[in-house]
Amino acid sequence: MGQRGSKYEFYFNLLDQGVPAWNAWREGHPDKIIDLSGANLNYLDLSKVNFSKVNLDNARFHGTNFRDADFQLSSLRFVNIYRCTLDGANFYGVKSSFVTIVDTALVTVQGKEFLNGALCRSSRSSML
Numbered sequence: 001m002g003q004r005g006s007k008y009e010f011y012f013n014l015l016d017q018g019v020p021a022w023n024a025w026r027e028g029h030p031d032k033i034i035d036l037s038g039a040n041l042n043y044l045d046l047s048k049v050n051f052s053k054v055n056l057d058n059a060r061f062h063g064t065n066f067r068d069a070d071f072q073l074s075s076l077r078f079v080n081i082y083r084c085t086l087d088g089a090n091f092y093g094v095k096s097s098f099v100t101i102v103d104t105a106l107v108t109v110q111g112k113e114f115l116n117g118a119l120c121r122s123s124r125s126s127m128l
Helices: 009-016 019-028
Strands: 060-062 075-077 080-082 095-099 100-102 117-119
Touching: 080 095
Parallel strands: 060 080, 075 095, 080 100, 100 117
Antiparallel strands: none
């Protein structure tokens, strides 16, 4: 995964061990607010990841699988979500602004309120 030697190294080491390892650590640290602002999360399989209470401002999401992921109470400001899988993802309580979503289906996303003011573009016939 990327960005070694950075403020993200501990978290990327956890993610390198797989989503179950990440989620187990998160379960033991439920109140920890994690800063992954600006992180490159492109083309990763992060299905079922627990990203609740994570600062993901300015993070990059291109081709990332977030199926059934939990983003509750996270911050998603100034993000571009491009060709990601969000089926069943939970966005309740997310703080967001300046979100751009391109070619990403949102039919089964929970907590679509985070989309208020989002710019959504698609070459697909049904995003919402």
